[in-house]
Amino acid sequence: MNVFYNKWYKNHALVYKVLLFIVTTLFIVYLFPKTGKFKYSFEKGKPWQSENLYAPFNFAIKKSAKEIKEEKAEITSRSLVYFELDKAVEQNVLSDYLARFNQVFIESNDFVSDKSDLYKKGQSIIKKLYDQGVLDLEYKYDDDRVVKLATANKVEKEVQYGSLYELSTLRGHIEADLGxxxxxxxxxxxxxxxxxxIQPNISLNETLTNKALEEELSRLSLTRGRVEKDQLIISKGQVIEEPQYDILSSLKSEYESQEWNTANYNWVLVSYTVLVALTLLMLLLFLxxxxxxxxxNNTKVTFIFFNIALMILITSLVVNVNSQFIYIVPLCIMPLVLKAxxxxxxxxxxxxxxxxxxGFVVPNSYEYxxxxxxxxxxxILTVSELYKRANLFISVGQITLIYIIAYFAFFVIHEGQLTGLKLETFGLFVLCGLATLFVQPLIYIYEKIFGLVSDVxxxxxxxxxxxxxxxLSNRAPGTFHHSLNVANLAESSANEIGANAMLVRVGALYHDIGKMNNPTYFTENQSTxxxxxxxxxxxxxxxxxxxxxxxGIEIAKKYKLPDRVIDFIRTHHGTSLVYYFYMKEKATNENVDVNDFRYPGPTPFSKETAILMMCDSVEAASKSLKEPTSTKINEFVENIINKQMENGQFLNADITFKEIQSIKKVLKSKLANIYHLRIEYPE
Incomplete structure (x- = not known):
């Protein structure tokens, strides 16, 4: 059991990576469409680039969305409309008419001849109205549309909609009938x-009308024709016209249909898993x-995998909602974050x-x-110094412009003309650019969650x-001044060899904060x-x-400095000796233990930490130079750095001899400027 635990402890980092790899792979596969994918790409009006294509199985030719929409519109325009007829309304209206007529004419003192004829005329008008029917509302139907009048779900008669009276037109009909x-x-x-x-006696029966429309739509055929297995669909080089395009679209739809059997579905999942696993494996091998x-560093690997999964998740959600908005997903945030x-x-x-x-998730994958x-x-090429806000805005503008230009070129290639170009798509690219600006707060969030450090x-x-x-400047002013000088030297050296100048400058500013505890024990702070x-x-x-x-490490952790900065505090002396006190002790004690006078290390393990060690030693020792000359400075720099190399201080640092020589050159030049030296001319 102990052997097992020991192996687990030794390999726990590798085990974690394996688990992370498996979980990420399965999560991404879960987001993928659970169908097959048609292996051919085709466009209407373009030649078929692949070999002759024969039908792999029997399938129906599906109607296009446009055709189905047109047929549905036609069915809707001619489907039966049912109105509810209330026969009792006519009798009620006649009764009300009698009472109202008597009130207006009989009881009135106005003289009216032939009241009986007038009354009968009114009755005939009412009968005429209700023989046809009076609508309760105005409906948007054509006048020649056949409608059915029903009572208690029993059809009484069929009439044209235009023969029914609407309340808004009654005045004209009544005045015409009175003559x-x-x-x-x-x-x-x-x-x-x-x-x-007058009261309406006809109202729309939505239940019967909708039921009739649904029955008509249910009989709508979504296919037209059928392709038999092994039938030639299209030949190589043949231009894809409307008929071939519809057949190819139907075949693609069959491949991507959800009606796959269990065996095929499992094979699709296995294939997706293999491809995703290979992709993530390439990333791990690259790292x-x-x-x-x-x-x-498992945290950094987790961070990279998390960003990949997050981008695929967001894009999948957008595709599922509306694939037209895929370009609004700010995918360029990921390279920005990783570069930072x-x-x-x-x-x-x-x-x-x-x-x-x-490419497995989005439609039109090649263009995407x-x-x-x-x-x-x-x-990657345009964004530099992300901490400068102007640079980010300029880069986002360039990214948006590239999107627009490339999309415009693709559209012209596909359509062969500018007609039909959707300006809304360009608006999506602009929104994508604006969303990319979210990278600044996102970097801050990532720093807090994953403990990473960016240039910001x-x-x-x-x-x-x-x-x-x-x-530091208050308690150890000499050390603070020394740190500033080292920071300037280190930054110039880093720029010379292409190292992270911002990182090495920060490391130099904080590398000696441990001297705050006992500032007077260090010569730069001794004023007497x-x-x-x-x-x-x-x-x-x-x-x-x-x-x-x-x-210094304790203070840095107290103030929550990043680990990358603490590395400079830990390594800036490497495993070198406190040479002065070692030689002083050795003068009186031959059996001195050298480890009592050696820094605990570790030695520098990056270009930046190696640069700091060189610059720190050179700057500190340069204070002891008396009557400095160019020759003295050159020998001085060479001796200090060569001694560090001989002691193996740079063995773990990823730095070359050529880069060390470049750093020496920078230090010699900077020290000469500090001491205001001029060129030594031969006598």
Missing amino acids: NAFPVEIKKRMVSIFFDV QKYRNEVFL FFDARLGLFTHVLTVLLL MFLQIIAGMVT SLLELSDTNTKLLKE ALNPHDELSSKESAKIIIDHTIK
Whole structure:
């Protein structure tokens, strides 16, 4: 059991990566469409590029969405419409008419001749109205549309919609029927009577109407024709016209149909899993070979896998809702984020792999992948110094422009003309660019969640007004001044060899914060001739000097400095000796233990930490130069750095001899400028 636990402990990082790999693979496969994928790409009006295509099985030719829409519209326009007829309304209206007529004419003192004829005329008008029917509302049907009048779900008769009376047209019909046989005043009173008593007796029966429409639509055929197995669909080089396009679309639909049997469905899942696993495996191999420090850090590997899964998740959700909005997903955020935390090469490699995986999710995958890969390249090439807001806005504008230009070119290639170009798509690209600006707060969120450090955070840490640096300047002003000088030297050296100048500058500013605990024990902070080391033994003095790295780490953790910055505090002396006190002790004690005078390390393990070690040693020792000349400075720099190389301080750092020579050159030039040296001319 102990052997098992020991193996688990030794390989727990690898086991974690395997589990992360499996979980991410399964999650991405879960997001993929659970169907087969048609292996051919085709466009209407373009030649068929593949070999002769024969039908692999029997299938029906599906009607296009446009055809189905037109047929549905036609069915809707001619389907039966049912109205509810209320026969009791006519009798009620006649009763009300009698009462109202008597009130207006019989009881009135106005003299009206032939009241009986007038009354009968009104009755005939009412009978005529209700023989046809009076509608309760105005409906949007054509006048020649056949409608059925029903009572208690029993059809009474069929009429044309135009023969029914609408309330808004009653005045005209009544006045026409009254004619000129009666005086104008009588006609006005009769019209007012009708408006008081007339009530609609016909209303739309939505239940029967909708049921009739559904029955008609249910008989609509979604297919037209059939293709038999082994039938030639299209020949190589043949232009894809409307008939061939419909057949190919139907075949593609069959492949991507949900009606797959269990065996085929399982094979589809297995195939997806293999392809996703291969893609993620390529990423892990890339990290192991070219970014081993990232590969060994499980947090960073998790961060990269999380971003891939997140982008695929967001894109899948958008495709499921409406695939027309896929270009609104700001996929270029991922290379921006990865470049901010790691480097451009890793960001582009991961972006390309993610786009390849998204090819299984999005429609028109080739066009999508081309646009996104080009946009990713532009992102990597244009975005520099992300902490500068102007740079981000300029880069986002360039990315949006590339999207628009590339999409425009694809549209012209597909359509052969500009007619039908949708400006809404360009608006989606603009929204995508605006969404890309969210990268700034996203980087901050990632820093807090995953404990990573970006250039934005480094810029904040480089501010000398931060609480920790202000405390350093107050308690150890000499050390603070030394740190500023080292930061300037280190930044110039990093720029010379292409290292992370911002990171090494921040590391230089904080590398000696441990000296705040005992500032007077370090020469740069001694303002008087008194030296507290005179009262201590060499071993005690060495311990105080060595402890400033350990104290610095404690202070850095207290102030929650990032681990990448703490690495500079830990490594800036490597495993070198406190040489002065070691030689002083050795002069009186031949059996001195060298480990008592050696820094605990570790040695620098990156270009940036190696640069800091060189610049720190050179700047500190340069204070002892008397009457410096160019020759003295050159020999001085060479001796210090060569001694560090001989002691193996740079064996773990990824730095070359050529880069070390470049750093020496920068340090010599900077020191010459500091001491205001001129060129030494031969006598």
